[in-house]
Amino acid sequence: MSSSTMVIIGGDAAGMSAASKIRRECPDTHVIVFEKGEHISYSACGMPYWIGGVVDSDRRLLVLTVDAARKRRGIDVRTHHEVVAIDPVRREVTVRQLGDGTSFQQPYDLLLIATGASPARPPIPGLDLPGVFTLRSLSHAQQIYHFLESRQPRRAVIIGGGYIGLEMAEAFRDRELEVTVVEMLPQILPNFDPEMVEEVAAHVQQQGVTIHTGTRVTAIQQDNPGLAVVTEEAGTLPADLVLVATGVRPNGELARQAGLRMGQTGAIWVDDHMRTSDEHIYAAGDCVEHYHLVLEENAWIPLATSANKGGRVAGENMAGGDARFPGILGTAVVKVFDYTVAVTGVTEQAARASGKFGEQGEWVGSAVITNDDKAGYWPGAEPLKVKLVFDRRDGRVLGGQLAGKAGVNKRIDIVATAITARMTVADVGMLDLSYAPPYSHPYDPVQICANVALRDVGR
Known part of the structure; x- marks a missing residue:
């Protein structure tokens, strides 16, 4: 060749x-x-x-x-x-x-x-107004950066509460802007199960971000010298900069x-x-x-x-080789101010809706625990929430989600590896994982969750 x-x-x-x-x-x-x-x-x-x-x-x-x-x-x-x-x-x-x-x-x-x-463009009038941006390419980022530098906006409205929306909420707060996030669905981070988002949403609001969930934007209008974001549920939101982060x-x-x-x-x-x-x-x-x-x-x-x-x-x-791409789990991790949230495999909602695990999702099991990310007596120990989704018939791990301030990224990779290897919650509970008080427990939080899940296997 x-x-x-x-x-x-x-x-x-x-x-x-x-x-x-x-x-x-x-x-x-x-x-x-x-x-x-x-x-x-x-x-x-x-x-x-x-x-x-x-x-x-x-x-x-x-x-x-x-x-x-x-x-x-x-x-x-x-x-x-x-x-x-x-x-x-x-x-x-x-x-x-x-x-x-x-x-x-x-x-x-x-x-x-x-x-x-490409960025999804929802059917909202006003998407082409000056001061309205999407963020997908480096050129988009440069446009936003130069707008911030030259115009010194004070108020930003972000349409969309997913990964990019929340990462940009933090970026704008770092630049001391007033930030409002508008999400059409009932929660921010909609690709997580609801209970995994509660503490994160509260934390985002503690950082000075206003959140409107279950809120639909109907228009973006010029409102000299700025912009106005018109919503059905939250009224009209003033803005100097609008970021549309509704997916791709x-x-x-x-x-x-x-x-x-x-x-x-x-x-x-x-x-x-x-x-x-x-x-x-x-x-x-x-x-x-x-x-x-x-x-x-x-x-x-x-x-x-x-x-x-x-x-x-x-x-x-x-080039003439014979390589194979084995598949995906959708493993992702995102920083949300001081929190880290991560997901792999399927959520409980997605597993039940898939029809793959019983017509009504009756074979889907889940377990949620909260434990310190390291030994509780170690300075700086923080709560870590872990959720495992599994097949109740045999205990096979189907998905995992974590939320906390430390140790999240390492542990989501444990779950991703377990799913790839088709391990059960019993297998995960017996994994030979590392332990020292500054880092974990004799039973890692993922294993604690796995052992809780084991109670529901075969029932």
């Missing part, structure tokens, strides 16, 4: 992971990356921390610059180039140069679609127009080798769906971890 031309659409996590892997495996292959934006390979997850001042420069978020990709890795990166069509029969893509608007055709031997996802949608339109198989989630279908329904086209990153190890069907959960791994798998296979 040394004389092949590999074309990659999209230059962020999945695209550049694949490009780098191809170049390592096949140094003579011509790898072209078309990226419609200005930047490649940056840490999107770090953007709220730069905006809030924790990270001192946006340059520190760049994992790989265009020059470094070209000179050190030999990747033909072309920014400000948008692929507007794929012709699977001719095996070529149509590319528009955004600088002058001209177009050309680029043939390929193998193609990777890594088009990512997969960028699958190119694949759909090319006749590739699409998943029921609206993302691109791929097999475990990251191949699409066309043997010459691969796809990876936030535009694809993956096999969910608990639900045993495809799901769309866009996360940086699966984008990087999926891109690497795609790149290895495009």
Whole structure:
């Protein structure tokens, strides 16, 4: 494959992971990356921390610059180039140069679609007003940062109480803005079970953030010199800056127009080798769906971890390898002021609604405990809430959630590993985990929860 031309659409996590892997495996292959934006390979997850001042420069978020990709890795990166069509029969893509608007055709031997996802735009009038932002790309982050620096806003309204909304609430509070979060659903962090969010929501409000849940935004209006966010339940909220953080949608339109198989989630279908329904086209990153190890069907959960791994798998296979992407659990962790919350597998709500564990979810069990994250007598010990979701028939672990001020990230990874290994709560209770008073208990809180869950297995 040394004389092949590999074309990659999209230059962020999945695209550049694949490009780098191809170049390592096949140094003579011509790898072209078309990226419609200005930047490649940056840490999107770090953007709220730069905006809030924790990270001192946006340059520190760049994992790989265009020059470094070209000179050190030999990747033909072309920014400000948008692929507007794929012709699977001719095996070529149509590319528009955004600088002058001209177009050309680029043939390929193998193609990777890594088009990512775009911010969801709810049907709210006023989304295009000055001072209204979304946060998905580094360019978006730079726009918000420069607005904060130049306009010195005092009041921010965030529409959406998920990960990005809460991370940005903290960033704006770090900049001493008045912050209001508006969430349409009954709770913030809606991908957690309700009891795992109660203390976190109270903590967010203690940090000076006003939260309106069960509240629908109907319009954003100009209200000189600022903005007004109109809601059905909470009246009109004044703002100088509005952030719309209502989730993202997969960028699958190119694949759909090319006749590739699409998943029921609206993302691109791929097999475990990251191949699409066309043997010459691969796809990876936030535009694809993956096999969910608990639900045993495809799901769309866009996360940086699966984008990087999926891109690497795609790149290895495009270079002639035989790598496999085993699936996902949707493991995620987020900092919410002094708290950390994390989730893996399925929540109790999702397990019951799936129909996979009894028609009415009657085989779904759950256990919740609160214990100190370390020995209770150790200075600085903090309460840690743990929830395990399991199959009541055999005790197999289906999901886990944690919330606390310390030790959360380590423990969610224990649960993710247990789910991947198809362990039961009895297995988890007997894991040989580390112990010392500054770090844990002889029975780790995850194990304490597992032993509580064990009482309900087989009943």
